[in-house]
Amino acid sequence: MILVWAADTGAYIAGKNFGKHKLAPSISPGKTWEGWAGGALLALATGWAFGQFVPDIPLTHRLVAAGVVAVFGPLGDLAESMLKRSAGVKDSGTFLPGHGGLLDRFDAFLLVLPVLVLLQLLAG
Template identity: 55%
Template sequence: MKNLITRALTGIIFVVVLAGAIFFHSISYLIVFGIIIFLTLKEYYGLSEQYTAIKKTSWLYCLGGVYLFLATFLYMGSYTTAQVFLPYLLFIMYIIISEIYRKTSTPILNWAFVIFGQLFCALFFSLANFIVFTKNGNEESTYTPLLLLAIFIFVWMNDTGAFLIGSLLGKHKLFERISPKKSWEGFYGGLLFALASSFVFAYLFPDISWYKWLGLAAVIVIFGTWGDLCESLLKRTLGVKDSGHLLPGHGGMLDRFDSVIMAIPAALIYIELAIRN
């Protein structure tokens, strides 16, 4: 019971801070997400240190991921041109070339762990900038946080429904090899909660058709579940229960954002194909 209360309080504070940062202003969104990406990468590279020789330079990889987010923010916000990505391209080249001089026995593992972290934790998060900014024909950008906020709310509703229904009715394992506690009943419970919340968005924001909101919620649940399972596979492979201990009752940053990380690129594809066109 105590752990449930701690988890609930942490979740409430987390939701308020994140939703407030997204909705309040583009700068608050930039700051909060920059911190999230840094902490997520720091946690990820910390988990991989036992398999690689990147401990001394892990902070540099964290900053590189934050720079990618900043670069996409500046580009999509029409603050600068695509040349802002050139330093990050040099950074990726450095990651590859630096292994020549490390003289370690695990260069391929080093490449794999470092670049996967940039892909999973930095690139997928950075794609959120393509959701919150819309450009007109004159390449002028507008900060429109509604859809990103909806993504997070659908993820939270899915998590809540999956936890409640799974705890009460869960019998059939969803993917026992990777995550023994997850059930099909929990999955459908989370889907039901998310789909129900999409009708609230359809009522409050009728400019987007109800069935498009419904489709977005379904995409978030499906890919968010896959993101959760991917992170569970990562932890199981590395032999850890939680990715960290930063968030009481929730574990680490990866534990908290695993669903969102995979949901963002899937949502971007859906938004571009079904909502903006």
């Protein structure tokens, strides 16, 4: 969860400050490639720094998890945005006003969790 939220935070900050190139304007017009890069960098930095608090998790595992978050988090977000667009709604609910609904806080997990579980199963 920490990696996903770090990626979201990095994407928001980088996108607001440097965002010029739209990532998927027809699906989610506010997302930019610069925001994606900022999210990926903060996820990787967080994965690295997490070792200071939980040294038992190898660095390679933390960085692979951060890489999965960096790639599949935004895809989960875009998938949820596509579902909302096809349903003709802007927000997935009103539980968290101004945040697009509760699902918008967890949409990245839609693809991140299955990929991480699959990698864990493959690793044995």
